[in-house]
Amino acid sequence: MPIKSSRPDVVIPEGSVYELLFGNLDPADENRIAIIDSATGSETTYGQLKAMINAFAGALTARGVQPHDVVALHCPNTLIFAVVFHGILRAGSTVTTVGSLATAQDIEKQLRDSQAKLVITTSMLGPAGLQAAEAVGISEDNVIDLTAPAGEVTTFQSLLAEGHQPPEVQINGATHIAALPYSSGTTGNPKGVMLSHRNLGANIAQLIPALDTVGLRRDSTVMAVLPFFHIYGMNVLLNNTLAARATLVTAPKFDLPQFLELHQKHNIDFSFIAPPIAVALAKHPIVDNYDLSALKNIQSGAAPLSRELADAVEKRLNVHVVQGFGMTEASPVTHNSIWGVTPIESIGASVANTECKVVDLAQPDLPEILPPSQGDLRSAAGEMWVRGPQVMVGYLNNEEATRNTLTEDGWLRTGDVVEYDANGIVFVVDRAKELIKYKGYQVAPAELEALLLGREDISDVAVVGFTRPEDGEEVPRAFIVPQSDSAGQTLVLDPEEIMAWVAERVSGYKKVRMVEFTDAIPKSATGKILRKELKVRPVTS
Template sequence: MPVASPRPRIDVPAISVYDQIFGTLGPEDSDRTAVTDSATGAVVTYGELRGQVDLFAGALSSRGIGVGDVVALHCPNTHAFVVAFHGIMRAGATVTTVGSLNTAEDVAKQITLSGASLLFTVSLLGPNGADGAREAGLSDDHIIDLTDGESGLAAMLQEGHEAPEVSFDPATHVAVLPFSSGTTGIPKGVKLSHTNLMANILQTLPQLQENGQHRDSVVMAVLPFFHIYGMNTVLNTTLANRAHLVTMPSFDLKNFLELHQAHGIDFAFVAPPIAVVLAKHPLVDEYNLDKLNTLLSGAAALDHALAAAVQDRLGVTVVQGYGMTETSPVTHTGIRGTTPLESIGLPVANTECKVVDLTDDALGEILPPGNEGEKSASGEMWIRGPQVMLGYLNNEEATANALVGDGWLRTGDVVEYDHEGNVYVVDRAKELIKYKGYQVAPAELEALLMTHEDIADAAVVGFIRDEDGEELPRAFVVAQHRDGNPVEVDKEALMEWVAERVAPYKKIRMVEVIAEIPKSGTGKILRKDLRGVPVGADS
């Protein structure tokens, strides 16, 4: 049987994201600080932010942008992103957010696929945004640098245009069009409606509150707003909670720690790579993080040992959540003090999940939960709820493969669940290594490697051996530094160390020592970049 959420059901009103976040803003909240932009020093209140969003929407409307238009936004986590993002939706248009590190070719491809007629970018990100837009056929007057004094954000707000009256169906109108990361395939445009985003804000808000985020919280916002986790969980849901966001355009450990100390940040959203640094880097000990209360980790699975190491070092509570672009994003969250550290917890309100057998001849068979103290067999997690996407843009085949009927979405993630319904992520189905018929989860081996004193970071991928076509677990590791220098990693000793701690078929068969594990902006390991690395290519 599917596992239904134990949370009380919520009503999702038929209104826009703007109406939920800013339309409910009362006089008592207008003077509360909404955003502190660490890059520019700008500090805006909720009342000021609403006014700026309205003016930006008016400026767009005066340029003919409205319902039916798509606008691309190429901007890091700044005050400018917040205003432009919400201003575009307030004008009735659709936002397609572009990754900060995208190449010009990537930008051109996304603008072309999304049908965007206008691009907002910033000089901080270099020329790739503008170059890509031109390559996609946009003229210079449809490429706007938000930081430009004559035509950018400030100039648009000074035009003084009132926000337009717009009309659309929140359940079917596409509010945002983020593109999937492409780490496991070709990027696809994900159509998310206002109702999708609205539902997930209302589903996630009580979970954040249960985990310690409150109206007087100061919240770290370093996870990129262009990605759905940063966009709807970090940005939108925190604004809906009327808390104070401190934005960072990119992660830098020293700046990250300084901002926590200076602003008394008590709630931080992180991804596992940040958790790794917080657990292991010596610089952390030089800062006062006493105000920090909760770390909510998402975007990838976090191992129990690593979560515990962060908790013990910082004296905080670590909680995991789960989501994906196709679910706006949150489907599960843990609750501090009750959910096992390594679990993503239970479904959020109005959400069901089931774990389905992965074998080809039994696809669709629901696996039962484990007995008390045990977990179920591994299977693919399927999700049903109001946060599930409308579908992929202009891709009926991919949509049909993901949305399999009766409201169910296939996540592609392999999970297990216990007798209480708590879910444990094993790995991506496409990333499992098949060794002699056995399934080996890279995430399990990566988590083990991270507990070794000589290893600062790790990734595991499959390597196809030419002579017999056998797939072998191959580890890439980053050496820990001591006294300013990397330690020497003994590869044979490391493989023996792993072998002593895992089943024989899970043993690592190859090790490469490299300077850095390639990752996306949200912390996902870019395994496709590692698979092509020649054997013996230590850096």
């Protein structure tokens, strides 16, 4: 039988995201600070934010933007992003968010596939957005440079100053597509993920009680450095913080000194992070130079977080660390842990109104893998499938990919390998596509990475599979960033010693068989290791 959520069901909103977040704004909340923009120093109240969103929606409609039109948004974490994103939704249009570091070629592909009618970009991110719009043939009238010098082109402030009223639009929450982020899914090229207003609204409703349990509440001040263009930053960080009526402190990009300074300056008590930030918080010496005593709770996501790394952060900062699981196709959260209740190395139990099951990777048509008989044991490993109101409508113009990811009865194949215990607590083993097959055995890179990160002389690490040309065998290959000493000098490590150290702690088939040193591990904006880049690196030793 599927594992049903142990959390009480919540009422799933059927209207628009705007109605959910701003439709019934309490007069008592209108003067609460919603967003502190670190790029400008501005402070915007909930009442001001709602007015700006309505004005932006009106300006879009006045320019001919219609319900269901796709509008591309290429903007870092700022007040502007929040206003434009929700202004697009308020106008009944669909927003496709573009990665801050995307190249002109990447953006061009997304504009063509999404059939975007309007491009909203910013010179803060360089010319890529403008170049892509030109390559696609979008006219200058349909390109908005939000932060260009006043008077030269249409800007954010000039659109607000037009003073248009927002349109009256009818939104069917179940079918009206609100957001179209791009994701590679469980494998393959990026695809447009169609998320309805109901999908996003459902996950907001599901997370309000879940995040309250781990410390996100009305009086919280929340760090917002994880990118809003990504579903984690978009619906968990931005939208759920607004739903809680807490205060967001935005940062356009992650810079460790600035990140720490903002925590100290604004007494941030709740921070959303990804594991690479956890590594910095646990290991970087500069952390000791800042007063982080206000920080009480940290929520990690986007990639697995090991117990050792979480413990190191908790002990150093005297905070509570929890982690969750999500994917773009699930708006994104399906599971979240609870500090002191579920093991920190787990992703916890499923959120409200959500089911999951674990199926055999080799034989998914068989009945799901059964739970163990005792709470301290785990099931066999298998792929996790989830079902709930937050699961996407499907992939844009890609029925084959949709069929491969969504079953006819609504199950989303996550592509993640997990185990679970008798209480329904889930533990991520690794991505199905990232498992290394050594002599028929499956080796999880995340397990080896967690082990190596436990060493004080290692700053960061990534493990990928490498096929040896001499025998065709795939073996674990570790890329390691050495730690620096107190004088800032990089430590000199011995690859043979590291491989021997790992071999003493794992089963024989899991041993690391290649070690190479590097200055940095390539990662996405949300902290996921870019394993494809590492897999093609030539062997240096």
